[in-house]
Amino acid sequence: MIETIEVVIIGAGPAGLAAAREARALGLQVIVLDEQHTPGGQIYRGVRCSPAARQALLGTDYQAGAALVSKFLASGVDYVPGASVWLITAERRVHYLVAGNARVVQAQRVIFCCGAYERPMPIPGWTLPGVMTAGAGQVLLKSAGQVPASKVLLAGSGPLLYLLAWQYLQAGIKITALVDTSSRRDLRSGLRHLPAALPGWRQLAKGIGYIRAIQRAGIPWYRSATKLCVEGTTSAKALTFEAKGRTHRIDSELILLHQGIVPNTQPTLALGAKHRWDESQLCWIARQDTWGELSVPGCFIAGDAAGIDGAQAAYLQGQVVAIGVACSLQRLSVPDAERRAAPLRNALRRYRCLRPLLETLYRPQDEFRRPANATVVCRCEEVTAGDIRGYAALGCIGPNQTKAFGRCGMGPCQGRMCGLAVTELLADAHGMSPADVGYYRIRPPLKPITLAELATEH
Numbered sequence: 001m002i003e004t005i006e007v008v009i010i011g012a013g014p015a016g017l018a019a020a021r022e023a024r025a026l027g028l029q030v031i032v033l034d035e036q037h038t039p040g041g042q043i044y045r046g047v048r049c050s051p052a053a054r055q056a057l058l059g060t061d062y063q064a065g066a067a068l069v070s071k072f073l074a075s076g077v078d079y080v081p082g083a084s085v086w087l088i089t090a091e092r093r094v095h096y097l098v099a100g101n102a103r104v105v106q107a108q109r110v111i112f113c114c115g116a117y118e119r120p121m122p123i124p125g126w127t128l129p130g131v132m133t134a135g136a137g138q139v140l141l142k143s144a145g146q147v148p149a150s151k152v153l154l155a156g157s158g159p160l161l162y163l164l165a166w167q168y169l170q171a172g173i174k175i176t177a178l179v180d181t182s183s184r185r186d187l188r189s190g191l192r193h194l195p196a197a198l199p200g201w202r203q204l205a206k207g208i209g210y211i212r213a214i215q216r217a218g219i220p221w222y223r224s225a226t227k228l229c230v231e232g233t234t235s236a237k238a239l240t241f242e243a244k245g246r247t248h249r250i251d252s253e254l255i256l257l258h259q260g261i262v263p264n265t266q267p268t269l270a271l272g273a274k275h276r277w278d279e280s281q282l283c284w285i286a287r288q289d290t291w292g293e294l295s296v297p298g299c300f301i302a303g304d305a306a307g308i309d310g311a312q313a314a315y316l317q318g319q320v321v322a323i324g325v326a327c328s329l330q331r332l333s334v335p336d337a338e339r340r341a342a343p344l345r346n347a348l349r350r351y352r353c354l355r356p357l358l359e360t361l362y363r364p365q366d367e368f369r370r371p372a373n374a375t376v377v378c379r380c381e382e383v384t385a386g387d388i389r390g391y392a393a394l395g396c397i398g399p400n401q402t403k404a405f406g407r408c409g410m411g412p413c414q415g416r417m418c419g420l421a422v423t424e425l426l427a428d429a430h431g432m433s434p435a436d437v438g439y440y441r442i443r444p445p446l447k448p449i450t451l452a453e454l455a456t457e458h
């Protein structure tokens with residue numbers, strides 16, 4: 001007999017923490033599943049076990065997570081850490097794996113709060129040992145207090161890159177250089193969004209503070225960099241690039257790349273929910289109504305998984321969606337739900353007003369989304385951009401066919417690393433829009449599960 005729960009929330013980041021608390025406050029029975037071993041998601045990763053000194057160098061935004069996590073744990077929510085959700089059916093059966101045991105629960109409502117992951121940055125040499133993402137560098141710092149033993153080079157674009165540079169400076173790490181790929185053209189176009197972004201001035205001021213600190217530290221900062229290439233045969237040795245018409249080569253055995261984050265759509269794609277291509281965020285976003293309900297009835301979405309808006313917005317959105325869920329379960333009337341959600345929606349607008357500015361300033365450049373032929377795009381199966389263009393020339397029209405042509409997207413990452421690049425490469429080759437080209441058909445299991453584990457399911 002499968003247990004039925006009113007609300008199953010997947011993810012204990014800001015969106016999941018908020019949705020769970022709000023749903024509990026509205027009298028709903030809630031279970032929260034998260035594959036991490038402590039609550040907090042990406043931004044507040046490990047915040048409850050982080051020593052004071054580490055919290056101090058990670059900054060006040062990180063520290064604020066401790067209070068949110070404590071309130072969540074005190075709210076009466078059934079929280080299951082270390083729970084990897086590998087299948088969610090359209091009938092809202094949620095299958096997960098915890099400590100080697102497979103479990104299944106029947107949900108009346110599911111809220112997907114599965115967050116985001118970093119947009120891969122395929123450049124020549126990005127698969128060499130010694131090259132990581134900036135997010136991975138930050139995960140090591142947050143979860144284990146680990147920092148680079150030697151100098152580190154940061155390359156790419158986006159607020160997380162500046163934040164990590166600032167956090168490394170607090171930790172006394174030597175940064176060889178910041179190779180910034182955001183362009184002057186995007187800076188000029190971004191300025192027109194500045195007036196509309198002013199209600200979010202607090203967040204802007206924080207970002208400017210990080211940039212000033214990096215400048216004060218005297219870190220060499222190469223702007224509008226293009227043609228990035230990691231040199232090395234068995235591991236990274238140097239980064240070469242062009243900036244201001246000159247070719248540069250900087251020795252480094254540790255290079256952290258970053259070009260923004262994108263919603264984690266794997267769970268909602270596997271569910272069969274409808275998605276749309278977003279030309280501003282350059283990624284897929286699940287279609288949702290004003291309460292976050294997906295095209296699959298009874299399934300809702302909140303936080304960065306529903307489109308990148310940042311942690312504060314994720315928290316507010318989690319609350320709004322929980323109100324919508326309570327309304328759909330007849331625990332609140334529609335007017336009461338609207339009344340309760342109105343101030344949260346107003347506050348959400350203040351955070352969202354920053355997005356057009358940020359998305360223009362830090363738009364990933366074409367050459368790092370549709371790389372040159374020799375660059376590997378599918379790391380798992382070692383398929384290059386040239387291979388994808390070759391398949392297109394042979395008549396391959398969509399990402400699912402690239403699997404048949406060359407196993408692209410069929411490795412352990414399930415296309416997370418190559419999916420967006422493959423869509424954009426095919427769209428470019430055929431002169432079509434990414435929306436028309438589509439994406440991989442994502443199939444369970446979302447997370448690896450052995451047959452022996454599957455046999456334990458109950």
Ligand SMILES: Cc1cc2nc3c(=O)[nH]c(=O)nc-3n(C[C@H](O)[C@H](O)[C@H](O)COP(=O)(O)OP(=O)(O)OC[C@H]3O[C@@H](n4cnc5c(N)ncnc54)[C@H](O)[C@@H]3O)c2cc1C
Nearest residue numbers: 011013014015034035041042085114115135303304310311
């Ligand atoms: C690597 C990285 C680092 C970041 N660092 C910062 C930062 O320092 N500061 C900042 O302002 N923003 C940061 N961001 C952006 C930040 O993630 C968000 O703005 C914010 O955390 C979004 O909250 P969320 O609740 O939507 O998602 P998240 O905080 O990402 O939480 C999603 C949760 O879902 C869980 N999950 C996902 N899939 C499954 C599954 N199948 N089974 C079980 N659990 C699952 C994850 O374990 C995670 O805990 C970072 C993003 C990334 C990708």
